[in-house]
Amino acid sequence: MTVFSTCHKVIGKQYIALSLFSVFIGIFLSLVMRYHLVHPDTKVKLFQLLWPDGAPGGQMTPELYLSLMTMHGTIMVFFVLTTTPQSGFGNYFLPLQIGAPDMAFPVLNMLSFWTTALSLLTLLAAFFVEGGAPLSGWTAYPPLSGLGKITGPGQGLGQDLWILSIALFCVASLMAAINFIVTIIELRAPGMGYFDMPLTCWGWFVTALISLFAFAVLLPGGVLLLLDRLAGTSFFIPGGLIVNDQVQTRSGGSPLLFQHLFWFFGHPEVYIAILPGMGLISTVLSVFSGKRVFGYKAMAIAMLAIGGLGFVVWGHHMFISGMSPYSSIAFSVLTLAVGVPSAVKTFNWLATLWGGRLRFTAAMHYALGFVSLFITGGITGLVLGQPGLDVYFHDTYFVVAHFHLIMGVAAVFAIFAGLHYWFPIMYGRFLNEQLGKLHFFLTFAGVYALFVPLHFAGFVGNPRRYPDFKEYEFLKSVMPLHIGVTHAAYFLAAVQLLFLFNYLWSKRRGALAPANPWGAATREWRND
Amino acid sequence: MTNVARSAQVLLIAASSMLFAAFTSAMVVRRGIGGDWAAPPLPAWVLPTILFAPLASWLLHQRRVKPAMAAGAALVAAQIALLAHFRMAVIGEAFCAVLIAVHALHAAAGVLALGRFGASAAIFWHFVGLLWIYVLFLFGVWA
Ligand code: HEM
Ligand SMILES: [Cu+2]
Numbered sequence: 001m002t003v004f005s006t007c008h009k010v011i012g013k014q015y016i017a018l019s020l021f022s023v024f025i026g027i028f029l030s031l032v033m034r035y036h037l038v039h040p041d042t043k044v045k046l047f048q049l050l051w052p053d054g055a056p057g058g059q060m061t062p063e064l065y066l067s068l069m070t071m072h073g074t075i076m077v078f079f080v081l082t083t084t085p086q087s088g089f090g091n092y093f094l095p096l097q098i099g100a101p102d103m104a105f106p107v108l109n110m111l112s113f114w115t116t117a118l119s120l121l122t123l124l125a126a127f128f129v130e131g132g133a134p135l136s137g138w139t140a141y142p143p144l145s146g147l148g149k150i151t152g153p154g155q156g157l158g159q160d161l162w163i164l165s166i167a168l169f170c171v172a173s174l175m176a177a178i179n180f181i182v183t184i185i186e187l188r189a190p191g192m193g194y195f196d197m198p199l200t201c202w203g204w205f206v207t208a209l210i211s212l213f214a215f216a217v218l219l220p221g222g223v224l225l226l227l228d229r230l231a232g233t234s235f236f237i238p239g240g241l242i243v244n245d246q247v248q249t250r251s252g253g254s255p256l257l258f259q260h261l262f263w264f265f266g267h268p269e270v271y272i273a274i275l276p277g278m279g280l281i282s283t284v285l286s287v288f289s290g291k292r293v294f295g296y297k298a299m300a301i302a303m304l305a306i307g308g309l310g311f312v313v314w315g316h317h318m319f320i321s322g323m324s325p326y327s328s329i330a331f332s333v334l335t336l337a338v339g340v341p342s343a344v345k346t347f348n349w350l351a352t353l354w355g356g357r358l359r360f361t362a363a364m365h366y367a368l369g370f371v372s373l374f375i376t377g378g379i380t381g382l383v384l385g386q387p388g389l390d391v392y393f394h395d396t397y398f399v400v401a402h403f404h405l406i407m408g409v410a411a412v413f414a415i416f417a418g419l420h421y422w423f424p425i426m427y428g429r430f431l432n433e434q435l436g437k438l439h440f441f442l443t444f445a446g447v448y449a450l451f452v453p454l455h456f457a458g459f460v461g462n463p464r465r466y467p468d469f470k471e472y473e474f475l476k477s478v479m480p481l482h483i484g485v486t487h488a489a490y491f492l493a494a495v496q497l498l499f500l501f502n503y504l505w506s507k508r509r510g511a512l513a514p515a516n517p518w519g520a521a522t523r524e525w526r527n528d
Numbered sequence: 529m530t531n532v533a534r535s536a537q538v539l540l541i542a543a544s545s546m547l548f549a550a551f552t553s554a555m556v557v558r559r560g561i562g563g564d565w566a567a568p569p570l571p572a573w574v575l576p577t578i579l580f581a582p583l584a585s586w587l588l589h590q591r592r593v594k595p596a597m598a599a600g601a602a603l604v605a606a607q608i609a610l611l612a613h614f615r616m617a618v619i620g621e622a623f624c625a626v627l628i629a630v631h632a633l634h635a636a637a638g639v640l641a642l643g644r645f646g647a648s649a650a651i652f653w654h655f656v657g658l659l660w661i662y663v664l665f666l667f668g669v670w671a
Contacts, residue, residue: 104532178539186532212539216546224554227626231616235558252562252619257554264550 012092099189203279277414289356362436377406398458581657
């Protein structure tokens with residue numbers, strides 16, 4: 001296995017390794033944040049050691065909190081949720097499942113991976129430059145992100161590196177998207193029609209189509225933002241701004257323009273994270289029910305519908321931006337319409353289980369967990385999709401709860417399901433089943449304990465992206481809830497070590513797997 | 529040309545079109561709400577470069593790859609010279625500079641692709657020509 005390999009299997013594993021590395025950084029950052037939220041005044045030696053400027057004497061500054069939040073979100077969204085389900089699993093298994101010798105462009109594939117790796121390094125470098133990591137969140141709204149150092153530590157070089165990293169990620173994703181689509185269109189085995197492909201391939205296909213159009217819009221957004229910072233343009237910077245008592249000279253730009261560009265990418269991005277998981281879950285549920293997927297064609301079409309509708313709903317992230325109420329209604333109706341194909345998928349999953357001979361393997365547990373989380377997180381989406389309710393809930397912990405359940409955790413459950421399911425192909429061994437199930441139950445309990453209470457914090461109007469709640473009288477009542485949530489977070493993070501151990505141990509010592517241990521019908525089990 | 533090469537180029541064109549659509553819509557919005565729009569001044573010698581598209585496509589049609597590459601390189605050189613004309617602090621000129629620079633990247637990529645893949649890269653090459661007409665129209669007429 002060479003470092004600059006062009007073999008799709010090696011590249012798939014490289015993407016997964018990159019994600020695994022990233023996810024533990026992301027988890028660590030989240031623990032630091034959760035700790036700080038319930039102990040805002042405690043001085044911590046470790047913080048001072050890691051961030052001498054951000055935590056002088058061990059006392060975390062509000063700016064440091066925001067920079068941790070930015071890096072947590074960016075790492076998780078781009079380098080975990082966008083990377084493993086699509087680029088990791090997709091590279092490894094797409095060619096096997098459609099009977100292709102490799103991806104259509106192996107060298108391009110290798111370049112995509114290394115561009116992604118460079119993008120990650122660029123992002124992490126932001127921690128080590130003067131001022132540290134940027135503060136403006138994974139959404140990087142200007143003017144905060146557009147004016148440079150004056151808006152805070154981390155808003156200098158740190159924010160430049162962030163934008164550069166995202167631009168590199170866009171380029172890598174565009175190359176990967178072209179590779180995936182060409183592979184599916186041109187390299188299917190003779191006689192295999194589109195509707196003969198496993199639903200996993202449909203998931204990767206639709207995701208690649210979405211990536212092709214979404215990243216092509218984020219890239220211009222990033223370029224224009226970088227120019228606002230470095231070349232003195234005013235694409236997004238409005239006139240009359242006074243920052244830290246200094247009048248800004250730029251004028252005429254529109255921060256809302258950036259929001260439109262960002263969310264035109266951002267909403268499809270959430271489907272980029274979840275669609276490969278949907279495909280995978282369909283397969284796992286069907287294999288372990290001993291039945292074919294119920295309504296195969298409807299499932300494939302529902303994915304296309306979700307992907308297509310995903311491009312016309314971005315305004316639901318901007319209901320409070322002052323848009324015309326008529327636009328709000330249009331975006332709201334379209335948003336709620338996404339519920340239809342989503343429900344088609346959910347009911348078809350249930351129908352796939354119905355009357356089946358269920359085998360409760362670890363992968364099956366995660367797949368069922370995925371369905372549960374998809375429903376819990378999806379229902380709050382329908383709440384947020386209504387402007388009247390969203391005006392209240394926007395920028396509260398209710399949104400944090402919504403997207404963590406559906407995007408964060410559901411997609412991660414799909415990753416766990418996929419790793420348990422395909423481990424025999426990837427390493428010739430099983431992940432330990434007992435340990436896997438134990439990890440499932442603890443994680444499942446942990447995520448519900450962590451994220452369900454956050455909805456209630458949202459009811460109270462608890463804003464997100466605030467480093468210290470005790471400054472606000474009306475938030476006193478939610479502090480006990482936050483203490484509970486923080487403990488759930490510790491628990492959840494600790495439990496992940498079980499998985500890490502299982503993964504590393506089983507790679508070398510796990511029980512040897514026979515050729516097709518689950519009795520699956522798709523090609524990847526024949527080829528190997 | 530293989531099917532793989534054709535599909536890849538069609539997809540690349542789709543992505544590039546999306547990219548230019550995003551820049552264009554940003555420009556439309558920014559022009560509409562900024563209240564500080566002024567048409568970017570284009571030097572007169574830009575006009576003849578509109579002939580690049582038919583010339584480049586015709587050359588390739590004649591299978592004259594090297595001259596087509598030379599035409600592309602000449603266009604990129606002209607575009608780089610053009611960039612010096614714009615002041616980034618003036619919004620119309622900034623958009624003009626950005627779109628020309630992004631087009632120059634496409635044209636340079638097209639030249640490299642011709643060098644590497646010869647006439648197989650024709651579809652992308654025609655697209656680069658058309659795109660240049662679009663950019664000229666955008667700033668010469670619309671803006
Ligand atoms: C029927 C399905 C869904 C509906 C109606 C829906 C609706 C919404 C709405 C209206 C918001 C904006 C809330 C606000 O900022 O005030 C939102 C935020 C969000 N949703 Fe969903 N959603 C759905 C499914 C999903 C899925 C499947 C994912 C990911 C896999 C997802 C991920 C997110 C994320 C990440 C955010 C927050 C982004 C941010 O502000 O940082 N949603 N959703
Ligand atoms: Cu959305």
